[in-house]
Amino acid sequence: MTASIAFIGVGNMARSIFSGMLAGGYPADKIIGTSRTPEKRDYYHEQYGITMLAENDLAVDQADVVVLCVKPAQMQSVVEEFADHVRGDQLFISVAAGIELDSLAYWLGRSVAIVRSMPNTPSQLGAGMTGLIANEHTSPAQKTQVSELFSSIGHSVWVDDEAHMHTVTSLSGSAPAYFFRFLEAMIKNGEQQGLDEATCRALASHAMFGAARMVMELDEPISQLRQNITSPMGTTEQALLSFEASNIDKIVAEAMMACVNRSKEMAEDFSAKKD
Numbered sequence: 001m002t003a004s005i006a007f008i009g010v011g012n013m014a015r016s017i018f019s020g021m022l023a024g025g026y027p028a029d030k031i032i033g034t035s036r037t038p039e040k041r042d043y044y045h046e047q048y049g050i051t052m053l054a055e056n057d058l059a060v061d062q063a064d065v066v067v068l069c070v071k072p073a074q075m076q077s078v079v080e081e082f083a084d085h086v087r088g089d090q091l092f093i094s095v096a097a098g099i100e101l102d103s104l105a106y107w108l109g110r111s112v113a114i115v116r117s118m119p120n121t122p123s124q125l126g127a128g129m130t131g132l133i134a135n136e137h138t139s140p141a142q143k144t145q146v147s148e149l150f151s152s153i154g155h156s157v158w159v160d161d162e163a164h165m166h167t168v169t170s171l172s173g174s175a176p177a178y179f180f181r182f183l184e185a186m187i188k189n190g191e192q193q194g195l196d197e198a199t200c201r202a203l204a205s206h207a208m209f210g211a212a213r214m215v216m217e218l219d220e221p222i223s224q225l226r227q228n229i230t231s232p233m234g235t236t237e238q239a240l241l242s243f244e245a246s247n248i249d250k251i252v253a254e255a256m257m258a259c260v261n262r263s264k265e266m267a268e269d270f271s272a273k274k275d
């Protein structure tokens, strides 16, 4: 039987997940979303055909699986408000950066299956990548259910240590934004050289997409793929030398560690241990 799934707090990430599920054939009448804003409720209902509710507790009542999609700072108050409605047979999935399984369990107030996930927005195109970790109350069947859910909107990996979720955030959760920023810089320079924005966007994004496909589909070291483009005394060599002169490894490492450190800070700031 198809599970009823409630998304608590429909915004960018919830929409990315359920729109990917709908595109993959998940029935709209099995998807509930919540929003406090009447216009958003009307919009998401009209646009996607899902049920939209104002009350989180009513959504929880109707759900087999509850996906917690509010911002980390809102998570405690939102979860505690509906905690009386939680049933032992439900499965909770959090997408929130930084929020730990123990904190969620504490706020939910009972022994229940909880999976912490770190998805990303390409999920809306079925091209998502999600890191997952489950608590001790999650059965193998529930883990399979979660794998299937995230596989329907892309790929997923289970990690065996919750500390790795910070790394996952820096490698895939936040990473689409890094690549968007890189493309923005490339397109800006292409325009400065005289091409129009649409042409620059097509050229650069197809190059990024093609490169990503080569990494995923060809069994070759990435360094070899890079060298295959880099003719001695050629053009690419000059671009790469410029990156090296700017210490690209350091730039990327600093950005990723800034992401990781913020994730750890959020775990600290929004921990139930502080209560």
Ligand SMILES: NC(=O)C1=CN([C@@H]2O[C@H](COP(=O)(O)OP(=O)(O)OC[C@H]3O[C@@H](n4cnc5c(N)ncnc54)[C@H](O)[C@@H]3O)[C@@H](O)[C@H]2O)C=CC1
Pocket (backbone or CB within 6 Å): 008, 009, 010, 011, 012, 013, 014, 034, 035, 036, 056, 069, 070, 071, 072, 074, 078, 095, 096, 097, 118, 119, 120, 121, 173, 174
């Ligand atoms: N945007 C992204 O790329 C990713 C986001 N996440 C996580 O997803 C979560 C949501 O992030 P976004 O979707 O980007 O934020 P968002 O702000 O777009 O969505 C959150 C939604 O929750 C709603 N909300 C707040 N309080 C509520 C309440 N009491 N009842 C019902 N709805 C309520 C807000 O109105 C908003 O629409 C965060 O915890 C974030 O860490 C995780 C991975 C990637």
Ligand SMILES: O=C(O)[C@@H]1CCC=N1
Pocket (backbone or CB within 6 Å): 097, 169, 173, 174
């Ligand atoms: O920026 C954030 O906090 C969220 C988590 C990963 C992507 N967006």
